[in-house]
Amino acid sequence: AAMKNLSVEAMSNRATPVWKIAGLCILLASLVWLVFGQTLGHQFVNLDDESYVYANPVVSQGLTAQAIGWASTHIVSHNWHPLTTISHMVDCQLFDLKPAGHHFTNVMLHTIAAILLLIVLHQMTGALWRSAFVAAIFAIHPLRVESVAWIAERKDVLSAVFFMLTIGAYVQFVRRPTFLRYLILSIFFALGLMSKPMLVTVPFVLLLLDYWPLRRFQTARSTISKLLLEKIPLLILAAPVAAVTVVIQRHGINSVENLSPPWRIGNAFVSLLIYIRQMLWPFDLAVFYPHSGDQLPLWQIAISSALFIAITAAVFVVRKQRPYFLSGWLWYVSMLAPVIGIIQVGSQAHADRYTYLPQIGLYLAATWGMADFSLRWPNGRLILRISAGFVLGLSMWRAWNQASFWRDSQSLWNHALTATDDNDLAHERLASALLDKDRPDEAIVQAQLAINLKADNASAQNDFGVALARRGQPEEAITHFWKALEADPNLSRLHYNIANVLVAKGDAAQATLHYQKQLEIDPNFAEAHNNFATLLLREGDLDQATDHLAKALQLKPNYAEARNNLAVALSQKGGFWQRLL
Missing domain, CATH: 1.25.40.10 (Tetratricopeptide repeat domain)
Known part of the structure; x- marks a missing residue:
């Protein structure tokens, strides 16, 4: 009786041998590592990696109770995602600042997410090969590269694991609703929110899964109101995270903050269609696409808006014959909503990383649609298999190529200049x-x-x-x-640079003001403490100098220059024997 809520297709789960699922999982992992294994030889890049990891004095010192508390209460690069920050700390504990280890974690998390996607789709639909194709194209599409090859995008791959676990737990809850199963579902969802707040729309995605493939809308007992009420505890979890994120990111709004809402909405419609074009034609991908501001051509906005309305209307019209079109399309749109640019953060028009989880909805709709249509063709299955192989092969080639540009900052930005204008x-x-x-x-x-x-x-x-x-x-x-x-x-670092030049020019008074201003902006900047201390030593202020050098060493325990300067300062103070260095 408990199985009645689930899709009829899912009944075939019991007929699928475990060895076949295990074999597909191994194959999926192999595809991921063939494409992304190269990143273990890559470096950090100079976009957010510094603030998240190697120049963050709290994170780079590894995992401590104090650091975990800091992660829970501090904002990193306009984001509150304590679990992601803690995962970076764990990497620093295990691998120090060797980028290979940090890249390894990203690829492992992405591999786990892809395998979990295969398993939960198969649980929901019973369609093993369709589920495997969706998981494979999710795993190795070139649009995934930014999320996997960029250490600072740990939040994508970590939140994806908890997203998949949330869906898996939800399927178990639907099969046999118990308080414990709902609690497990809620815990996974909360962990996902603490990895990346973009998951706030997950309750709506679960409602879409109720429609298809779980088909809970079709059972007499499961009224829509019951399904909505079921999601309320999850919405209660999501609401404060959404509110905090909006408040934080209002401070992170960049140069397009003065853009009027109509232009932002216009860019949102254009971006929705650009992501589809990039999905079908993954060329000229870049780490950053400049925002056109109010120069976005009106014809692009008009065509994109019309296409959006047409697609939405079409999937609604065919919802009874092809429910996966409605479910997949609304999955895509709803999961993109938090990052589509209505509230603009940063100066990008759109970003590859934003497609990471949303585009699964399109893969579902396209895969089930093509598979169903192929049944009408002569030799349909053969054509479908050849097409699937071609698509996966092309994706692997493009993704491997795209990932190679992430080997270091110079390569990454040179490619961005080739792929974009202005x-x-x-x-x-x-x-x-x-x-x-x-x-x-x-x-x-x-x-x-x-x-x-x-x-x-x-x-x-x-x-x-x-x-x-x-x-x-x-x-x-x-x-x-x-x-x-x-x-x-x-x-960042501007006042520090000014102070250094003023010291070279002999203007100690002005240099002091700029060092102080720099440390007011960023009190955890070890080099600024050291250089300011050097100036203070020269000026004879030994007490302040030793304080700043002690702070520099607290922030960077292996900072040799600061250690030497502290030895000099203590020697001048007559406390040379007190050094415990």
Whole structure:
């Protein structure tokens, strides 16, 4: 009797040998590692990896009780996702700051998510090969690369594991509703929310699964009101997370914050269709796509809006004959809703990573639709198998190629410049990567290109200043630093860079003000504490100098320069024998 709620198709689960499912899981894992195994040889990249991992003094010191408390109460890069932050701490504990280990965790989590997707789809539908294809295309589509190859996108792959576990627990609850099963479902959902708040729309996705493939809408006992009431505890879990995220991210809204709602809605419709185009034609993918602002062509908005309305109407019209079209399409739209840009965070028009879980809905609709239509064709099954093999082969090739661009920052941004136009962020980040390799002349070229596209790009002005300072041109460097300061007074490391140049010029008083301002903005910046202490030592303020050096070593215990400076400071204070270094 408990099975009546489940799809009729799912009854065939019992007939599927375990060895066949296990074999497909192994094959799926092999596909993932063939595509993404290369990332174990990749480096960190200079977009968010620093704030999430290697330049985050709390995270990089590994897992402690104090660090777990910090993760629960602090915002990292405009996100509250304590479980993701803790997972980065675990990696630092296990692998230190060796990127291979961090990449390994990302690929493992993605592998687990893909295997769980296969299992839960098979549980719900009983259609093993269709479920396997959906899981495979999810696993190795080129749009997945950003979520898997980018260490800072740990939140995608970690939340995906809990998302799949939530669906699996929900299927078990539907089979036999008990308090314990609902509690397990709620725990998985809560863990998912703590990995990435984008999962707030999961209760709606579960309602779609009730429609198809679980077909709970068709049973007399299961009225819609009962199904809605069933989701209320999950909505109660999601509501505060959604509210906190909106408040946090309002502070993270970037240069398009003044864009009027009609333009944001227009970009949302265009993005919905762009993701479909990228799904079908995965070429020219990039880590960053510049936002067109109010320059987005009206014809694009008009066509995208019309197509959206037409598709929505069409899936509704055929819902009785083809329920998977309605369920899959609304899965896609609802899961994209939190990141579609109505509330704009950052200056991107759209992003590959946003398709990670939403596009499963489209894979479901397309796979079930093509499989059903193929039954009408002569040799339909053969054509379908050949087509599926071709699609997976093409995806693997494109995904492997796309993942190769993530090997380091320079490669990543060079590719972004090839794949996009007028990308000031890509020029600026490439300039920063070149500075990291001590190539100031090339960095100046890229910084200038970024400034040509966007004169108030504070980071580009800052890069330009750093490059000039390295070339021994402090006066010219200061000019660019002032321009950066005008564009963004709170830019990371800007006051630190200004202070360093002022020290070189002999202006200790002004340098002191800028070191203080830098440490006010970022009190956990070890290098700023060290350099300020060096200036204080020169000025004879030994007490303040030792305080700042102690703080630098607390933040970076292996910071050799700060350790040496502290030895000098304590020696000058007459406390040399007290050093416990």
